[in-house]
Amino acid sequence: MKKKTLSIFALAAVLSACGGGKESATEAEVVEVAVTEEVAAVNALTEEEKSEGWQLLFDGKSAEGWRGYAAKELPAGWIIEDELFVALGKGGDIGGDVVYGAEEFGEFELKLEWKIAEGGNSGIFYHIVDEEKHKAPYYTAPEYQVIDQIGFPQKLEMWQSIGADYGMYTPDFEGAVKPAGEWNTTRIVFTEDKAEYFLNGKKTVSFDPWSDDWKQRKSEGKWKDYPDYGEAKSGYIGLQDHGAKTWYKNIKIRKL
Structure with missing residues (x-):
């Protein structure tokens, strides 16, 4: 935990009348007030x-709780480097993704920081159902789209764009x-009544x-041939390795 101290200086001038009707400062007092603000370490x-119930999913030192999807160990394509959780870009459409397998979450608020290599594509999953019949997290899990929106080499549709509910809601x-x-x-922020995604505060x-609108989008869109997509009301949090180097830190969640 780091502490940040702000110094506030107040100048008090006492003015008194001198000869000839002129005024001058005869006394000055400088007061320093220390204000301590708590700043989270990485x-x-x-x-x-x-106190608000947040829990840390990555401490920068170990990958405790994390494993590969449909695996017991962390994939070779994920490392810890400079206190960051890093996907090396060795994954693809199937394989390479990781899940936080220590606990499932239903209604929650999740926040994290990430950056991606030029031209890269990745994603953040939730409500993952990790079963043998599903080859990858996206068979069951909604995805917050992580992508180089500016430098991606192909034209992006809105449903593929950064901050989208991938394949369902455009951002x-x-x-x-x-x-x-x-x-x-x-x-x-996900509850059974409302889901909201934010990017850099927006x-x-x-x-x-599971509204009628949600069901129609599923039945007519990208996920129409994935019957278990989005049906689970709880599951694992996951990060995608879709062939691009991606860095993550400050992964935090609280149950709602």
């Missing part, structure tokens, strides 16, 4: 976060996009899970 919780990302290699902040998506 991959750590502040006392306020602890409003205007003013929130950063170039590849810069850190982004993602926040997902809300990109809002939808009602």
Whole structure:
């Protein structure tokens, strides 16, 4: 935990009348007031976060709790480097993704920071059902789209764009996009009544899970041939390795 101290200087001048009607400062007092503000260290919780029920999913030192999807160990394509959780870009459409397998989450608020290599594509999953009949997390799990929106080599449809509910709800990302290699902040708030996605403080998506609109989008869109997509009301959190180097830190969640 780090502490940041702000110094506030106040100048008090006492003016008195002198000969000839002129005024001058005869006394000056400088007062320094120290204000202490709690600042979270990287991959750590502040006392306020602890009191609000947040839990840390990555401490920057180990991958405790994390494993490969449909695996017992962490894939070789994931490492810890400089206190960051790093996907090396060795994964593809199937294979290479990781899940936080220590606990499942239903209604939650998730926040984390990430950056991606130029031209890269990745994603953040939730409500993953890790069963043998499903080859990858996206067979069951909604995905917050992580991508180099500016430098991706192919034309992106809106449903593929940064901050989207991938394949379902298109995002409003205007003013929130950063170039590849810069850190982004993602926040997902999910309850059974409302889901909201945020990118760098801006809300990109809002939808009602399992509503008639949601069901229609599923039945007519990308997920029409994936009967278990989005049906689970709880599951694992996951990170995608879709062939691009991606860095993650400050992965935090709280149950709602």
